Amino acid sequence: MRIAVSSDMDEPVAGQVVDELRRRGHTVLSYGALRPGDRKDWAWSAEAAARAVADGTADQAVVCCWTGTGASIAANKLPGVRAALCADAYTARGARRWNDANALALSLRSVSGPVLGEILDAWFDAAASEDADDRDNVAHLAEVEAGVARGGRDR
């Protein structure tokens, strides 16, 4: 897969993300602190990586900042991007399965070497659920984004 990777900091963990993705056979497109000349700040770097997903340049993104929160918020501003901040493998698996997440947000502060590997394994091993309820939820996100969703009552 083509994975857009961004970081607002030139931290060793960001380099480990790139190395781990390449080791798994992915093509890495770098943004922010990982790409000379790019604006590094979290809002800009995560936007750039998420924009690559939104415009089809990349299949998925991994967006990093110190907490992971700013990067996830920024990435979720791009159309069609569903970014999930994941601190463990269970959450990463669920984000892919139930949320059909296409951008993984990571905290550079809290993701250590072995945990990073576990998160990436879970993320890439999981697939989006075909369950009707799950698809309905994800479809609703697109409707909200398009401004055509109406408030619902519980079924």
Ligand SMILES: O=C(CO)[C@H](O)[C@H](O)COP(=O)(O)O
């Ligand atoms: O976690 C972050 C945003 O959610 C940033 O990485 C953190 O705020 C540090 O940014 P800066 O170095 O620009 O102060």
